[in-house]
Amino acid sequence: MNKPQHRIQHLRDALEDDIVNGRIAQGERLDEVRLSQRFAVSRTPIREALRQLAATGLVETIPRRGTFVANLGLPEIIEMFEVMAELEGMCGRLGARRIAAEQRTRLLEKLDTCRAAAEAGNSDDYYYENEQFHGVIYELSYNRFLADQAQQLRNRLKPYRRLQLRVPQRMRSSFEEHKAIVDAILGGNEQNAELLLKNHVLIQGERFADLVSMINAAPKHETVAESATA
Amino acid sequence: MNKPQHRIQHLRDALEDDIVNGRIAQGERLDEVRLSQRFAVSRTPIREALRQLAATGLVETIPRRGTFVANLGLPEIIEMFEVMAELEGMCGRLGARRIAAEQRTRLLEKLDTCRAAAEAGNSDDYYYENEQFHGVIYELSYNRFLADQAQQLRNRLKPYRRLQLRVPQRMRSSFEEHKAIVDAILGGNEQNAELLLKNHVLIQGERFADLVSMINAAPKHETVAESATA
DNA sequence: ACGAGTATTCTTGTATACAATTTATAATAA
DNA sequence: TTATTATAAATTGTATACAAGAATACTCGT
Structure with a gap:
């Protein structure tokens, strides 16, 4: 059922959409376990998706603290x-x-x-x-x-x-x-x-x-x- | 001994250096287990580093096949x-x-x-x-x-x-x-x-x-x- | 009542185990 | 010998377990 490996891509897109359309507020923390529950996957693919988003700059990952929606001035x-x-x-x-x-x-x-x-x-x-x-x-x-x-x-x-x-x-x-x-x-x-x-x-x-x-x-x-x- | 969380960054830099300086040839596959052995860490941080490199475009990840050094025409x-x-x-x-x-x-x-x-x-x-x-x-x-x-x-x-x-x-x-x-x-x-x-x-x-x-x-x-x- | 220091809980980072798929190998038939 | 198929090996993707650090709550002292 699940596409070959588009799952992470899907997660990424879903989160990106949430952020871009303001469903997730700026500066808000993206909790890995909550997201993993929401999408019914483990933390691993969630983390991968978050890293990809961080690479584009849409979110920001602070070591040992979590990833937050980028809060641009x-x-x-x-x-x-x-x-x-x-x-x-x-x-x-x-x-x-x-x-x-x-x-x-x-x-x-x-x-x-x-x-x-x-x-x-x-x-x-x-x-x-x-x-x-x-x-x-x-x-x-x-x-x-x-x-x-x-x-x-x-x-x-x-x-x-x-x-x-x-x-x-x-x-x-x-x-x-x-x-x-x-x-x-x-x-x-x-x-x-x-x-x-x-x-x-x-x-x-x-x-x-x-x-x-x-x-x-x-x-x-x-x-x-x-x-x-x- | 290990810096707070600079390990992935370190891995990333090391690999990037290898690629940029040609120690890893273009198109070559980056084997996760070999790298994990080489750097004495598990596959997890290796994968993260590879993903970061993929985000910059220096390597390319093909689902289920591996990540390869980008081979630009x-x-x-x-x-x-x-x-x-x-x-x-x-x-x-x-x-x-x-x-x-x-x-x-x-x-x-x-x-x-x-x-x-x-x-x-x-x-x-x-x-x-x-x-x-x-x-x-x-x-x-x-x-x-x-x-x-x-x-x-x-x-x-x-x-x-x-x-x-x-x-x-x-x-x-x-x-x-x-x-x-x-x-x-x-x-x-x-x-x-x-x-x-x-x-x-x-x-x-x-x-x-x-x-x-x-x-x-x-x-x-x-x-x-x-x-x-x- | 307030603050400092400590203990507890929660979250992230890493390692390992397992599943799924691809690649390599071997065996068989033409 | 070569092509094809089946089997085995290897590798990636995912889940889970564990460790380390951060945030929170609590206790104790002033």
Whole structure:
């Protein structure tokens, strides 16, 4: 019944989902025995999953004390947006140079689905389509390693990006930016594609800073593990 | 006697060192029981260390078959250098803008030690000082996340960078590039700093051919696990 | 009543035992 | 001899047992 060895992957995904969607609060400790009971497995695979999450930075393991959901401060988040902007900009630049014919139509299709979601005004739908759109951008770089890195970081920033689309105007302006980005890429304008994408992401970082108050309002556990990066 | 909990870290470092320095060939399988005997620990901490290495991409774990030293093909290596160049360029750009007074002297000091090693013609020394130099560059970004990412990727590329410096001329030209980079950063010239660093890292021109020949010359194990990125 | 020091409990880290699957080996048939 | 299948060996994944350290509760003293 159980897939060959996807169990750990499954555990990892489940926990990641819990964290990203806020079901497990920031700073909260992930108890190994409780998790092992919840998933009906022993501690061993739980530990493996936790280590994998720690490797991505989503949780933090303190020796002999446990693993905690990463509790990022505003500076760290800004830093990550800064890097995210660079990576996406790079994808756009490479995409503008390298995009192949069949990908052009795909990009336009994705833009259309974004438009539909934006016009419908459904923030959840737009969020999903937005993810897809950016995923396509990553692929356009034709650099799988870059695409993976970008996707990983994007995932890591999910919780903070999600807050933003709740701001009414953001969805509309986000889509407008998408249009300009697609134009630049299809037009082969590397510099514009890079710049537009950078700003597209950086804006999110800046907006996020404005929304810090919401983070403070969001459920926050006792700040046990305060950002201690190696 | 054993440090609090640095054992896994120690294992990780030891294995990483073995891999990076080629004592364990590419594609070779890392046998858990043999390693546990070698380090006189049980399989459990060995497995943890291997998982951590897998997270960095230095090794690859195939379910139910074992973990193998990552066997990167030329395309993957090129891709990674492309990203490395972007990150380093970003560090340089930010550094040129943000560098503080006390860091200026530190940067110059590092440049001097590089000069010494280059003039002595000692490739191993230069390799070490070169690492230090780039580490300082990363710090100049004043973006810890970026610095960490850059360092991690740099580490990942170590084996291939090491090959490059074996090319006699490379050490000399590398140092010349360092000089220009430092000038740009200290002069606050963001664009130059970025561009120079990018080119410094990027594999292009003759260095591409050099890398190819070096890779072909390197010892390579039975190609069991051929680059399968998730 | 409050604090320091100690004992208890709980949790993580490691070792070992077992199960499941893959790889290697051997034997048989074409 | 070679291919195929069955059997055996070896290796990974998981569970459990045990050890060491940390957190908590408790006792005793002031």
